[in-house]
Amino acid sequence: MGNKLKGKDLIKLGFPKNNSINIALGQINRYRKREKKERILEEAKEVLLNPGKFQNNPIWGKVVEGLIKPVEVKLHQLKNTRAPFTIYGENEIDEQAKYQLYDALKLPIAVAGALMPDAHVGYGLPIGGVLATENAVIPYGVGVDIGCRMCLTIYPIKTSYLKGKKHQLENILSNHTKFGMYETHDKKHDHEIFERQEFNDIPLLKRLKVKAFKQLGTSGGGNHFVEFGKVTITDVHNEWNLDIGEYIGVLSHSGSRGLGANIAKHYTYLATKQCPLPKNVQHLAWLDLNTHDGQEYWLAMNLAGDYAKACHDDIHYRIGKLLGSKAVAKxxxxxxxxWKETINEKECIVHRKGATPASRGELGIIPGSMTAPGFIVRGLGNDKSLNSASHGAGRLHSRRKCKEKFTKSDIKQQLKTHDVTLIGGGIDEAPMAYKDIKKVMNNQQELVEVLGTFTPKIVRMDK
Incomplete structure (x- = not known):
């Protein structure tokens, strides 16, 4: 008996001559190739005789699906009509981003959609695009940086500290925040997230656990940042019972690091194999939530989201400790x-790719740029926007365009004008790359109400 398991070995066991053999070989090659052939064949025989027992098994579950109820692979065509949608700040959004939404609204699974006023072109769904679907999740509708999020901590410290202790605050950001693919903290922190069952049950996550542990409390490249700034509370009826006035805040923006990126890559590949679509919309391939891969992606996506939160918690814990002050709000x-949400009395999957959840009473933070204020908001629960708002100002110029259009001295001039110190950051993240946040906020007055602002003063980004 040769060492490499082949299709004929499975046929000898009694496997039907269909795609279940390819699935079994794929799963074994991916996750069990170091194990003895005899051991795997014993297990495969058991799967064949008692498939129900293996239905939720992380490796054999997909094989069982292939035996009992194979995923139907067929070319899906777009519908002729679009699902209902609303666009906010339409005049400020480029046509290509709108057409990306229009295509998504013609998917057979689309229920409703919306486009936020900071929208611009993305892969598949535009950034700022919101799409509700029926029992299906689109990995590229979620995005590569799963669970990318904002986190603002407010401290009861006088804002004069930003000038008087500027050097110390710069050192905190320079020495105690980590960015990009390779920087990690010398002293690693543990977190309860690593006790999660998904890290043991899902083979892909098992492989990524060590990397996730190393990257905890770090931020990505691109537009990710950690900032010290001035918080101004303007609404007397705020949720934290804070007096109207000024405080110091720490604002961070980053996501689920290598963990999320690898989950996105793996399940996007599976989605494109299972859900062939016309070429112009192939990035919108979806996973049916009744399938093994769909359920697995849902678990992995939720874990990545919780991991992103854990990263922010770690960043803010480290900084809070160095500030020596107790936070008054987060x-x-x-x-x-x-998210699973009810749209028109039906449970749907609501994708928010670069859009902030804004159901009634839900709190959020919408940043501007490194020289423009961000806004602390409370959602108004607008059904037409699918309870969503913008996630920032949105890009006016692409990264490539920024490099053609601006110089380092242009950025220095902007920073000087707004009295902002920048540590790291590239030309592609120039403040001028972004739309006017005040216009964006003006275009979503029916989506959120403003409770206060955050004005950046010391900004740390990837080099």
């Missing part, structure tokens, strides 16, 4: 995620 929210 506001945070995802903007690359999918």
């Amino acid at each position: 506001i945070e929210n995802h903007h690359n995620f999918a």
Whole structure:
């Protein structure tokens, strides 16, 4: 008997001559190739005789699905009509982003959609796009950086501290925040997230656990940041019983790091194999939530979202300890995620790719740019926006365009004008790359109400 397991070995066991053999070989090669052939064949025989016992098994569950109820792979065509939608700040959004939403609304699974006023072109769903679907999740509708989120901690410290202790605050950000693919903290912290069953049950996550542990409390590259700034509370009826006035705040923006990126890559590949679509919309391939892969992605996505929160908690814990002050408020929210929500009295999967959840009473933070204020908001629960709002100002110029259009001295001039110190950051993240946040906020007055602002003063980004 050769060492490599082949299709004929499974046929000898009694496997039907269909796609279940390819699925079994794929799963074994991916997750069990170091094990003895005899051991795997014994298990495969048991799967064949008693499939029900293995239905939720992380490796054999997919094989059982292939034996009992194979996933139907067929080319899906777009519908001729769009699902209902609303666009906010339409005049400020480029046509290509709108057309990306229009295509998504023609998917057979689409129920409703919306486009936020900070919207711009993305892969598949536009950034700022919201899409409700029926029992299906689109990995690229969630985004590559799963659970990317904002987190603002407010401290009862006088804002004069930002000038008087500027050097110490710069050192905190320079020495105690980590960015990009390779930087990690010398002293690693443990977290209860690593006790989660998904890290043991899902083979892909098992492989990523060590990397996730190393990257806990770090931020990605691109537009991710950690900032010290001035918080101004303007609404007397705020949830934290804070007096109207000024405080110091720490604002962070980042997601689920390598963990989320690998989950997105793996399940996007599976979605494109199971859900062929016309070429112009292939990034919108979905996973049916009744399938093994759909359920697995849902678990993995939720874990990545919780991991992103754990990263922010760690960042803010480290900084809070160095500030030596007790926080008086914390506001945070995802903007690359999918939720189960009721739309038109039907449970749907609501994808918010670069959009903030804004159901009635839900709190959030919508940043501007490194030289523009962010806004602390409370959701108004607008059904037409699918209870959503923008996730920021949105890009006016692409990264490539920024490099063509702006210089380092242009950025220095902007920073000087607004009295902002920048540590790291590239030309592609120039403040001028972003839309006017005040216009964006003006275009979503029916989606959120403003409780206060955050004005950046010391900004740390990837080099």
